Amino acid sequence: MTYQVVLDRTMMGNIFNTRYSESVELLSISLIIFIVMFGLIPALLLTQIKVKQLDRVRVLANALIAFIVSFSFLYANSTSWLWIDKHASILGGKILPWSYIINSTRHHSSINRSTEGQKVLPDGVFTSNNKMVFVLVIGETARSDNFSLYGYSKLTNPKLQQQSNLLVLNNTKSCTTYTTGSLACMLAPSNQHLGYEALPTYLTRQGVDVQWRTNNWGEPPIEVSSYVKAGELRSKCSGNGCNLDEVLLTNLTATIESSDKEKVFVVLHTKGSHGPSYYTRYTKEFNQFIPVCRDEEVSKCSSEELINAYDNTILYTDHFLSTLINKLEKIKNTSAAMMYISDHGESLGEHGLYLHGTPYSFAPDYQKNIPFFIWLSDQYLDENIFNVSNIRQAPNHSQFNVFHTVLGAFGFESPVYESAMDVLHKPED
Known part of the structure; x- marks a missing residue:
């Protein structure tokens, strides 16, 4: 919201490579207010929700309905598929929580902290x-x-x-x-x-x-x-x-x-x-x-x-x-x-x-x-x-x-x- 950051794979790598001395420079009063309003208060509200266990048939029925509705929506908007495919990398960094969950996984899977396995360049x-x-x-x-x-x-x-x-x-x-x-x-x-x-x-x-x-x-x-x-x-x-x-x-x-x-x-x-x-x-x-x-x-x-x-x-x-x-x-x-x-x-x-x-x-x-x-x-x-x-x-x-x-x-x-x-x-x- 503040810096217009896109949370793609490389940006998640930047976040994980950030050190304490660098991250503290980003702390501010507005950030704390933001965390309270959009983090802590919603989290507290979620703890008040009582979860009721449903039988498996009803769960499967709900899942089937959700699948049919989602498929119908995508089919009805099939003309936008090419646009989505073209801008997939940008959308993947904008959609929450997909962006930081999936791109964190992608970043960690690409990490190599050892010189072992590096190919050797020819001698000279x-x-x-x-x-x-x-x-x-x-x-x-x-x-x-x-x-x-x-x-x-x-x-x-x-x-x-x-x-x-x-x-x-x-x-x-x-x-x-x-x-x-x-x-x-x-x-x-x-x-x-x-x-x-x-x-x-x-x-x-x-x-x-x-x-x-x-x-x-x-x-x-x-x-x-x-x-x-x-x-x-x-x-x-x-x-x-x-x-x-x-x-x-x-x-x-x-x-x-x-x-x-x-x-x-x-x-x-x-x-x-x-x-x-x-x-x-x-x-x-x-x-x-x-x-x-x-x-x-x-x-x-x-x-x-x-x-x-x-x-x-x-x-x-x-x-x-x-x-x-x-x-x-x-x-x-x-x-x-x-x-x-x-x-x-x-x-x-x-x-x-x-x-x-x-x-x-x-x-x-x-x-x-x-x-x-x-x-x-x-x-x-x-x-x-x-x-x-x-x-x-x-x-x-x-x-x-x-x-x-x-x-x-x-x-x-x-x-x-x-x-x-x-x-x-x-x-x-």
């Missing part, structure tokens, strides 16, 4: 022994429409716009509108490989030092060299951003420099711009666009307040990524690259929709259009005889570009690698 070889670190930053709920890098009227990327060697990729769409599905895409080479081992597992098996740091959740089953949650880093963190995504940068430079591997792959899974409590996703110095929405029921806020709060999260992301780039620039004798891509976008009241997770077939572009850009160190450009300004972009990009671009940057030749999907690939003259 590295063409270079140069020290190389690639940092993949997975954004959360960031839509490209609100990045000044993509022409947004507000200056939400003041620091990134000053960075040299930054390649901003246009026309990128997420493959889903929810985290778990999008992460599966960006860690796979194609739709046909979603049942295979994910990119971090693949690189770990090929001898790469893979470090996964997360302030979020929703990744597919993976096996990596090191998996660290934000809570494990806070004791060594200092500053106002330790309760936010900046905690992921704690001792990052030292961790990379201490690795005994020539190839280091770091994934930073951020909390980014996750709603509805946008105002909690940045420190006070980034509260630049005001007034802001401070109500979890975002529909109660004005459009200006809601968008301001969201834009401040993008401003903080700009700071986070610029800080990361500065750290990578200081690593000596190492070629470095940083890629940022969001899992999906966000609705901020357009068409009456809020948040994300709307079924992809009719989700607005705001939930699909995502930022995608890459920063490359001077050493990387020198070693690869490369010039960012000379890169010819494809007409559009997807989250599957991530897999092939990472392999290409590491100089990893594999049967699964496709140069056409590598945004940094230099075509032969």
Whole structure:
């Protein structure tokens, strides 16, 4: 009722993947009133009903009558069957209690929490022994429409716009509108490989030092060299951003420099711009666009307040990524690259929709259009005889570009690698 959520299978997956820290942001007085009026009071009324046992003949007779009436109704409305069939997936997420009961069952039947049974991707070889670190930053709920890098009227990327060697990729769409599905895409080479081992597992098996740091959740089953949650880093963190995504940068430079591997792959899974409590996703110095929405029921806020709060999260992301780039620039004798891509976008009241997770077939572009850009160190450009300004972009990009671009940057030749999907690939003259 509040966020216009459709309870299909993927949305039920989002609900079961929600953690306490995220769910409490949705609590409100109106929700409590709603539960009392439409939950507790009807439940109390039901307890007052006295159930009388009927004989089996009467039960069967009632069932037969109900069947005949239902069949007659469906037959009389047979002209609508094609419409129902066409919109079955949407109706299945709207009809209660079918939606959450059946789609919960469908979700749990599809869960695989182990890497056992995952198909193995073909082995490959590295063409270079140069020290190389690639940092993949997975954004959360960031839509490209609100990045000044993509022409947004507000200056939400003041620091990134000053960075040299930054390649901003246009026309990128997420493959889903929810985290778990999008992460599966960006860690796979194609739709046909979603049942295979994910990119971090693949690189770990090929001898790469893979470090996964997360302030979020929703990744597919993976096996990596090191998996660290934000809570494990806070004791060594200092500053106002330790309760936010900046905690992921704690001792990052030292961790990379201490690795005994020539190839280091770091994934930073951020909390980014996750709603509805946008105002909690940045420190006070980034509260630049005001007034802001401070109500979890975002529909109660004005459009200006809601968008301001969201834009401040993008401003903080700009700071986070610029800080990361500065750290990578200081690593000596190492070629470095940083890629940022969001899992999906966000609705901020357009068409009456809020948040994300709307079924992809009719989700607005705001939930699909995502930022995608890459920063490359001077050493990387020198070693690869490369010039960012000379890169010819494809007409559009997807989250599957991530897999092939990472392999290409590491100089990893594999049967699964496709140069056409590598945004940094230099075509032969």
